[in-house]
Amino acid sequence: MKKTIKLISALVIVLSVSAFTIASTNIDEGYKIGDVAEDFSLKNIDGKMVSLANYKDAKGFIVIFTCNTCPYAVMYEDRIIALNNKYASKGYPVIAIMPNNTVKKPGDNFDAMKQRAKEKGFTFPYLIDEAQSVYPKFGATKTPHVFILQKGDGLNIVEYIGAIDDNYKDASAVNTKYVEDAVDAMLNGEEVSPTETKAIGCSIKA
Template identity: 65%
Template structure:
């Protein structure tokens, strides 16, 4: 019995040691951009079948990049607010660029054809791009729909200035007393530091 206890103890120590070594040699994988990083450009198909990249926006001061989709109830709840953000800031140099990151095989409602239907139904005033092959959302580190990345165009590139939620109440726009995206863009337009740079995105997980 004593020998068994010793063997179990030794096995436990070996397991702990192996775990510790693995944690050192294989640190947790972290992906995506942090605030202050330079975001690379992309070229994705829009619902009008044209290819769109951030480089197309010669006069933009920055971008409100929003990963969103058709089926997610959180995304649906924010659609009118996304349209309002585009109306509010597009002419000031910060247009909305929406990207659907979901795999349509996992959620047929999020197919490219259904994106066209949804955009027409809602009267989207902004590009609604399809992340074909799901190559872009992992670069950004998006995990939810909706998930927002505000980029500021600079001489060094498009710098990430805000990551997270649109506001603090997905159920009711009128009840939201923290308008993170609106406040961030207004700060950038005024030449000020973004007041809240990082929040937790609330929504549906992106479907791979």
């Protein structure tokens, strides 16, 4: 009888752990290609709240999770500015979001974000995911991590996820500009290819 009880207890524990593991792997996996991205409302460096719905005339968005303190993100800042300069007027503005826990990364706090944006002359919103509630929905894991959205029938459809290009070290040595190729394809009514690449950067600090 005791052996039976121990066996049942052991099975309950195993099943509980298995259920937890399955649940954990299914939580916050983030968007996949073709998913509808939920809108959000986050504070911009000017203190105003920004949502995708604010951009009535946009055809889509280049959403980039980035920060001040990651060397990879810093190396991409000029390229992010260039993306907004090239595509905002064509209907695809950059929306930059800082996802890090600012207690762990004080160099990414709101005042530091404002200072960095001023120094670099950011021409796009630089939003703080203060509650860290937006980046898990997207499934962002790195800074920088890009999600390109296409507007259609009032929805924001995920069309590309991944890196900005194939060379974080040297902009002049880039062979494939993933984000530019994706947005150009959408502007021309063509299929995006590739739809996913591996984001290279620092892990987001929760």
